[in-house]
Every structure is written in C-alpha cells, then in structure tokens.
Amino acid sequence: MTEKQEKKSGWRWGVNRWFVLAFIVLGAFAAEKYPPIQPHVQLPPEPLTGTLFQVLGQDFAFTNTMLAMLIADVVLLLMGFAVYRAVRGGAMVLKGLPAAVEALLEALYNMTKGTAGKWAKFIFPWFATITLLVLVANWTELIPGVDSVGILHHSEHGYPVQDLGFAATIVKPAEGGESHGEDTELFSLIPFVRVLSTDLNFTVALALIAVVMVQVAGFRSQGLAYVTKFWNTKTFFSKPIFGVIDFGVGLLELISEFSKILSFAFRLFGNIFAGSVLLFVIGSLLGGGGLGFFQVGFLMLEFFVGLIQAVVFGLLTMTFMAQATQGHGEHHEEEAVPLPEKI
Amino acid sequence: MELEAATILGKLIGAGLAMIGAIGAGAGIGIVTSGAVQAMGRNPDATGTIQTNMILGIAFAEAVAIYCLVVALLILFVF
Numbered sequence: 035m036t037e038k039q040e041k042k043s044g045w046r047w048g049v050n051r052w053f054v055l056a057f058i059v060l061g062a063f064a065a066e067k068y069p070p071i072q073p074h075v076q077l078p079p080e081p082l083t084g085t086l087f088q089v090l091g092q093d094f095a096f097t098n099t100m101l102a103m104l105i106a107d108v109v110l111l112l113m114g115f116a117v118y119r120a121v122r123g124g125a126m127v128l129k130g131l132p133a134a135v136e137a138l139l140e141a142l143y144n145m146t147k148g149t150a151g152k153w154a155k156f157i158f159p160w161f162a163t164i165t166l167l168v169l170v171a172n173w174t175e176l177i178p179g180v181d182s183v184g185i186l187h188h189s190e191h192g193y194p195v196q197d198l199g200f201a202a203t204i205v206k207p208a209e210g211g212e213s214h215g216e217d218t219e220l221f222s223l224i225p226f227v228r229v230l231s232t233d234l235n236f237t238v239a240l241a242l243i244a245v246v247m248v249q250v251a252g253f254r255s256q257g258l259a260y261v262t263k264f265w266n267t268k269t270f271f272s273k274p275i276f277g278v279i280d281f282g283v284g285l286l287e288l289i290s291e292f293s294k295i296l297s298f299a300f301r302l303f304g305n306i307f308a309g310s311v312l313l314f315v316i317g318s319l320l321g322g323g324g325l326g327f328f329q330v331g332f333l334m335l336e337f338f339v340g341l342i343q344a345v346v347f348g349l350l351t352m353t354f355m356a357q358a359t360q361g362h363g364e365h366h367e368e369e370a371v372p373l374p375e376k377i
Numbered sequence: 378m379e380l381e382a383a384t385i386l387g388k389l390i391g392a393g394l395a396m397i398g399a400i401g402a403g404a405g406i407g408i409v410t411s412g413a414v415q416a417m418g419r420n421p422d423a424t425g426t427i428q429t430n431m432i433l434g435i436a437f438a439e440a441v442a443i444y445c446l447v448v449a450l451l452i453l454f455v456f
C-alpha cells in the first residue's frame with residue numbers, strides 16, 4: 035500500500051525530464067521551420083460567432099475571452115470537486131492537488147482573520163473566489179495554443195498562409211515582404227482562446243463586484259451609520275470649521291470609491307495585457323532556432339506577474355472590505371448587527 | 378502616405394512619452410520595498426503584517442505606472 039502511494043506521489047524525474055527535453059528540441063525545430071510572427075494586437079476581444087442576439091440595442095457575440103472564462107470556471111469547479119472528494123474520502127492528511135488547495139486556502143484565511151477579525155467569515159469567500167478565478171485566468175496565458183490556435187480570416191494586416199492538410203499556418207513573408215503579388219491572399223488569426231484578463235469587460239465587472247461588496251460589508255457591519263462615512267453632517271453645526279472639513283473628507287471618500295473601480299480594473303488589465311503583448315513581441319523577435327529557448331524566461335516572469343496580480347486584486351478587496359467594517363474613529367462594535375453563524 | 382507616416386510617428390513618440398510616468402512608480406516601489414525590508418530586519422516577528430502592507434503599497438504605486446501603460450497601449454492600438 036505504502037509502496038504504491040510513494041510511487042504515485044513522486045514526480046518521476048527520471049522519465050519526465052526526457053519528455054521536457056524532447057519538447058524543447060521539438061519547439062526549437064518548429065520555430066526554425068515556421069518562425070513565430072507578431073500577431074495583430076487589438077484591445078477589444080475578437081468575436082468567434084456572428085451577432086447572437088441584441089442586448090439593449092448592442093450586438094452580443096460570443097467572444098474568445100468568454101470561452102476562456104468558461105474554461106477557467108470549469109477548471110475551478112473540477113478543483114472544487116477534487117477537494118470535495120478528497121475531504122469526503124476521510125483522509126486526515128490530504129495529498130496532491132487537494133493538499134495544495136488546502137494550504138493556499140488556509141494561508142488566505144489566516145490573512146483574512148488577521149485583518150478582518152470576526153468578519154473574516156463574511157469576507158473570506160469573496161477574497162478567495164476573486165483570487166482563485168484571477169489566478170486561473172492569468173495562468174491560461176502560459177498554456178501553448180492559447181492566443182495562437184484559432185480561425186484564419188482575411189485582413190489587410192495579415193500574412194500569407196501555407197496549407198498543412200489538416201490545418202493551415204501563417205508563414206513569415208519572404209525578405210522584401212512588400213513585393214508579394216496581387217493574388218496572394220493575406221490572413222490574420224482570431225484565436226479560439228484569449229487570456230481572460232486582457233478583456234476590459236472582465237476586469238471592470240470584477241472591480242464593480244469588489245467595490246459593491248465593500249459597500250455591502252460596510253452596511254452589514256454598521257447599518258445605516260455607514261452612510262456617515264460619505265455624508266458626514268454630525269459635526270457640521272457643532273464644530274464650525276472642523277465640521278466643514280469632515281464633510282469635505284466624506285465627499286472625497288465618495289470619490290475615492292469610484293476611483294477604486296478604475297484602479298482595480300486597469301491594474302489587472304494593464305499588467306496582463308502588457309504581459310501577453312510582451313510574449314508576442316519577444317516570441318517574434320527571437321524567432322527560429324535555439325534563441326526561442328529564451329522565451330522560457332519571459333514565461334516565468336508572466337507566471338509571477340499572474341500570481342502577484344491575482345493576490346493583489348484579492349488582497350485589496352479584502353483590505354477594503356475589512357476597513358469598511360471598522361467604521362472610522364468611533365466604536366460601532368457594540369451596536370453592530372451580530373453576524374449569523376452560518377453564511 | 379505622408380500623413381500616414383506622420384500619424385505613426387506621432388503615435389510612437391506619444392506612447393514613448395506616456396511611459397515616462399513609470400519612472401515615478403519605479404522609484405516609489407523601490408522606496409517601499411527598502412523600507413519594508415529594513416523593518417523586517419529590525420523586527421522579524423512582524424514580517425507577515427509588514428509584507429501585507431508592503432504589497433498593498435506596491436500595488437498603489439504600481440497603479441500609476443499601469444495608468445501610463447494603459448494610456449500608451451490605447452495610443453498604440455486604439456487611436
């Protein structure tokens with residue numbers, strides 16, 4: 035029994051390193067034969083289908099970032115089921131993926147407990163959900179085929195293609211690329227899956243959810259007294275000068291709530307979009323041969339950027355929610371509505 | 378053709394100028410980290426709290442650089 039488990043749990047370096055080496059060599063040869071070229075970068079996500087239906091007069095089409103969203107959701111659900119089965123299995127010490135998830139969630143929960151105290155139970159699900167979703171979404175960037183497998187379509191920015199039988203690939207135009215004939219058709223690529231965080235719609239939606247939940251946390255913990263954070267007229271008449279200052283500070287707080295949405299959305303979007311453009315450009319610059327190997331360094335950089343951005347998004351949400359529950363200056367703890375045991 | 382070339386030239390120069398703002402964020406992140414590392418050296422027990430606050434500070438400082446980056450990307454790919 036124990037032998038079997040040990041055999042299964044170990045990462046088989048003896049065999050796997052040859053696979054890794056084979057993939058590196060294969061990648062170098064593939065890059066030699068079909069040099070990677072810089073795709074046409076565009077900000078809005080590309081629609082995969084035509085207009086499906088209309089929402090409020092706007093065309094709605096299924097885009098490639100939506101497909102990435104579905105993939106991220108499925109991955110998260112599978113992770114959840116794996117952990118659920120492991121916990122139901124009754125093992126005292128989890129192994130493999132469930133153990134990693136347990137360690138991650140424990141670290142996140144301790145962080146929440148340290149910052150938010152008794153409100154940790156309310157805040158933690160939002161923190162952990164946002165962190166995990168953004169983490170999975172960011173790391174799809176590292177999978178081969180994302181951003182590079184898709185539908186070819188005619189485009190003036192495109193490149194000539196070569197038929198491979200089962201599929202077609204975009205090839206680099208020959209030297210003096212301007213002189214291809216009139217009959218050469220130019221194509222560019224719409225990838226099936228594009229990294230979720232490079233879509234502003236996703237990051238703005240997530241930022242809106244986060245900021246709205248900050249307000250919900252404030253109202254749940256302090257009741258209507260939370261409004262005085264923004265509309266502070268308590269000292270307006272009793273202390274002539276400081277009252278006015280307090281009122282102005284409240285208005286500034288209101289503005290800062292809106293600027294939170296902006297900075298949440300653009301931080302995640304900017305980091306990950308710039309990262310994927312960086313990967314495109316470095317890939318096309320290094321091109322064929324062994325130089326393509328150095329792309330690995332940039333993939334590692336993107337690995338860390340994806341992790342850090344996911345943690346920062348979650349951590350900021352958690353900190354803002356914890357701040358909203360604390361009120362400012364006065365002690366609202368006594369008259370605060372007690373949190374029900376089950377959430 | 379002249380106008381097109383001038384437009385591209387303007388875009389590239391503008392995007393480059395927009396990224397100058399990243400200088401401030403870089404210096405800011407350096408200062409934040411240096412302070413945090415010194416604090417951790419003085420009081421290793423408080424590492425957890427300091428680290429959380431450090432990451433928050435870095436995120437705020439970085440946000441400015443990200444705004445510059447977004448402006449540069451907008452100039453390059455949207456307009």
